[in-house]
Amino acid sequence: MIDFYRILSQFFFYLTKLTCFRFDFLTKYKLKKLMRKKMKKILILFISFFMFASSAVANSGNLVIVTSFPKDLSGKFKAAFETKYPNITVEVVGKKTTAGIKYIQETSSNNGTDLFWASAPDAFEVLKGDNLLAKYTSQVKGIPKLVGSYPINDPEGFYTGFAAAGYGMMWNTRYLKANNLPAPKEWIDMADSIYFGHTGMSAPSRSGTTHLTVETLLQGDGFNEGWGKMKSIAANFKTVTARSFGVPDGVNSGDFGVGIVIDFFGLSSIGSGFPVGFVYPTVTTLVPANIGVITNAPNEKNAQLFIDFLLTPEGQEILLDPKIRRLPVNPETYAKAPKDFPNPFKDSSIGAAVKFDVQLSKGRYNLVNSLFDVMITYRLDDLRAAMSAIYKAEEKLGNKNNAKAKKLIAEAKALVAALPITEAKANDAEFNKIFKKKRKKAKDIEKYAGTRQAEVEAEWDKFVIGNYSKAIKKAEEAIKEL
């Protein structure tokens, strides 16, 4: 070990020595003098820089908000709020939704956060389930009960919706033009083989809003049908991103052509000048973005003031900013919106097609995520291989009337769509407990005691992989038939 370290050491030692520029023309004596002067200067520089820097740190605010929202959004609200209440300093801490939840959970023993402010209602459900949210009902008037078919506020009063957002499709116009592709209009368009390798989405386990899209699809088309559709859409994916922002990022860069994104990503990308477009499909859920007070908030009063501010007309108008572009929950704000801005309170086609069952979604939350990851995220290459074999077979089939080939293709498709779990079991509350956090007592999981999530996932994985490769074989057989 020591020899190894010694060599490593030498390396670090020479690291800087090597990259030196040489000053051979100076004599050693001159160098010495120069060196002394420089040393002093650098020292002074350093000290003054320290003083300068340390003055920058200090004074933490008297309203601390943990949020998953980008600076473009949170900064505008912070500024407006501070103008209105000059004696309150707002501290905004940006964290990814998942990291934010983790942070609030880990720090709950000694909480320093006043508000959690994020998109996905399910994130709030998790916090609520851990008793980390305090009840608050704002007195601001003029906010309706529902947006689309989704209740704006938590019926139990633990969190409050302040803006609505729905999933849709975003595309890069330059990309589509270069590849001669039309812009999609409905989810089912995304399953068309012309988009093979041109689309992207983030994993539901990574992004709460993506989860809602998947869940909406499952509730809209039924569990089995929904997954089938999801998989045929997923087969076209170029990538499943780990961050929800990875999708608009990829579309904006032109890395892939079409992405399934939440509306404000699309709208704000348009607002920032990127050559992109956005559309809502018929089956979408408008979901409120929420804010909730944390239990034992150090500045509870200020926190409530902030929630009220979000709901007032001046707060709601900020949502129309071209870099934010979220749907206000106060219908009157739309009067000030730009021309093509969607209005869910007038245009009943947005988000009304599905009656969203919050309880069902909540019950199988982690299971759906895990299922998605096992079948799609981690096995995207296999899925794509299976689907492209099927596409090839279909292409060869064309308008021919070959019953056997047709049957084989249908079988292959069925294999791809098949699920390693029945709907009933997926909705079984007992089974879902395997995927739950915090199982301190054995009796929490009586029925499936001893079953571990990793075990279940390994089983699913085997099933999925097997089916995908069988599907490829069937498709190849079909091609042979033709």
Add this chain to the structure above:
Amino acid sequence: MSEKIIEIKNINVSYGSNHVLKDVSLNIDNKDFYTFLGPSGCGKTTLLRLIAGFEKSSSGELFIDGKEVSNLNPWERDVGMVFQNYALWPHMTVYKNISFGLEEKKLDKKEIKNRVDEVLELVDLKDLSRRYPFQLSGGQQQRVALARTLVVKPKVLLLDEPLSNLDAKLRVQMRKELQDLHKKIEITSIFVTHDQEEANSMSTNLAILNEGIVQQVGKPVDLYNNPSNTFVANFLGTTNVIEGEIRDTIFKSKKGLVVKNINKNAKGTSILLRPQNLYLEQRNEKFEKFIGEVKTQEFLGNIVRYTIDIKDHIFVLDTLHEVDKKIYSPDEEIVFYLDTKKIKFL
């Protein structure tokens, strides 16, 4: 007898299973120039570093000026050490190097300056005090190292092979300078070397070490004349050592070589013969005559060194070279004589 400044009593040092010093006991007198002599790896440097406080003994006692110092840190011992490679601090000038020890003693600036100047004078480096070590020659670096140690006036000066990094000529010169310096300031000095010539020429007393054991202690001449074992005999100059039996006045080696007319009272199992005590000419009738075969011949200028084979014994013979003298070649037969009075027995 003068007062003992260093007393080493039954010191043992071992690193794991490696027993470096074995039960070493030595006394060193005040103002002595004492040398530890031995081949490399004999433990002489360890012994020196032990006195300086850089090594720890596993047992035994060490007194400096009557005080037991085994548990004192190096900086508490009042001994000064000069290292083999001088260990001059490359980032300090000569002046700074020398004043370091005095600054550590928190002397005031004026006194520091006086003492540094004084010692610079002593080692003749006055003009170089503003130089950096790398701008000095080897001999100058050596003198700075010496000055740096002397300036703090230690009770004992420890010198760890200080001349080994110098070229031959400079080494002889520095030898002289060191001796002069020792006479001038009369500081007890302990000198470590593997070079017997250096040891013999400089020291008042010698301790010869081998394999962690003190072989013999004494004045250089005494050791040369009366080595107490074959190691000492061989280490201090070349010696012909022949093992065998002594009966009355006759020595007989195992291979059958016979030397007659040896001292009556001689006892031992081997005889020692210095090469210069073998002669090509019969200077005295009592000398014993031998006939052998020349194996090698080495011309060293003032002397010629032969190795001679007699009955499978190899003798080394030195003879003074003169202009007309015959030089034997290998395989030639050669006659030589030896003075049996000068034979030592062990």
Add this chain to the structure above:
Amino acid sequence: MFKNFFLKSTALFIALFLLIFLAVPIFQVFYVSFLDQNGHFTLLNFYDFFQNALFIESFYNSFYVASMSVVLASVFALPLAYFTSRFNFRGSVIIQSLGFIPLIMPPFVGAVAMKLLFGSNGSINLILNDWFGFKIPFMEGLNGVIFVESIHYFPFILINLITSLNNIDRTMEESAQSLGSKGFGLFRRIVLPLSMPGYVAGASLVFLKVFDDLGTPLLLDVNNMLAPQAYLRISSIGINDPMGYVIGVILVLTSIAAVYVAKLALGGKDYSMLQKGGGGMIKRDFLPYQKYLAYFVVFVILFLVLSPHIALTLLSFGTIWSFSVIPDAFTVQHYKAVFENSVFIKNTMLYCSIAAFIDVVLAFFISYIVLRTKIIGRQLLDYIAMSALAIPGLVLGIGYLRTFYSINLPWDNTPLASWWFMIVIILAVRRLPYALRACNAVLMQISKYLEESAESLGAQKISIFRKILIPLMTGGLLAGFITSFSTATVELSATIMLVSTESEAPLAYAIYSYMQTAAGRGPGAAFGLIGVLIVAIGTYLSQLIIEKKYKQRGMEAKV
């Protein structure tokens, strides 16, 4: 030496520091992996790991990517090192300096910039497609990860190779030449074997870093590797599956095994210490046609390895860059955002310089204790400090929250974990290995006689440190400082967990939050570029100092 109370208490203090800020937080996270559903000890989770096809595949992928990155990084590093140190090559110093830059790749923007340049619809492929009608999948799947990682970490091999090559005494080559060896045979039989230990050390470092790296595969959306698997499982909403932590443990164990294998491969063959004196390599002249070829190769490699920074620059000055070779137009607007939010830069400077300072102090004492004392367990100190190299930042971040959140600061009752100084500490712990190796290296080159002679002149430890060691080690200490500092400026994974208020957030965090919005790309890139510039200037300044230091000493040699 005998009464080293001071050193012993320092050793104890450092041990405590490492225990509290490294071992305990890691344990807090990892012990979950040994628990069953009822909270009892079990190894079943590890059984599950090896039963799961996905995990095995991830393990294989991580291993493959790390190995291939070493290969590709070597391909980048070998010609650069060989040409610049063995031939009279104009601009070799600049080339070697530029070789350091890729190590400083700001999070997120780096990957976005790379995609804009090398992605399937990035500049290069758009041009290729236009002119020749084909594309090269630089950034697809595992290949993309290998490509980005090897660009990012190849300096480890480059610098190591140059060091090794320069360390080879010219007499080694000369004696081979006098025995009739020449040309490629000389290179193969003498130069190559002698530079091998350095190469292996660099290569194993690359392997280690790539194997544990999370950011790159995550940003390229490659999930089937160990680090992203661990991360995805640890950070998912509401899931408390132990597998994430199990993977974490596997990561750490594999890293340790990799270090061990590297050690075996070296087999104690560290020649550098044996061949002091003499001089560096013999530099040769190129033949004319060789020269042009060499310049061509060097420029291609330099373009490749600096491409993230080239793209970063374009991005920071560009308006909209979408599906096009270069941005539509250029602007300096993004830099306005940087100067309006300079607090991030100040924070980074403050945090990273304090952290690097702590590192240098700790590293100095650890290397002193390891190399110069016989305190029991001193090697352990070294190993523990080095183990930070193999701990994923996210794991450490979560560990800090678990360990320190329930402790309040005495003066204002806020949790310890949300105090800005904890960011400094976590940065210091994460970057300690770099400073430690640098300190170790210089201290090893300083003869202990220099200290002993001061001791025998009556100097005590503290004044030896102050007057002898620290001045002599300035070069190494600064090298350690710079390496720690510069790599800390782009650290995100650990700090993101600890940032509790935006006004106390460092630069990397700002880049992260800007990169979450459509309009934030430009400012994010601008922040990233400023970060790179700060590091570059800092490195340059410190090198001036080191260089002069060496000139002043005449030679590093005869100490």
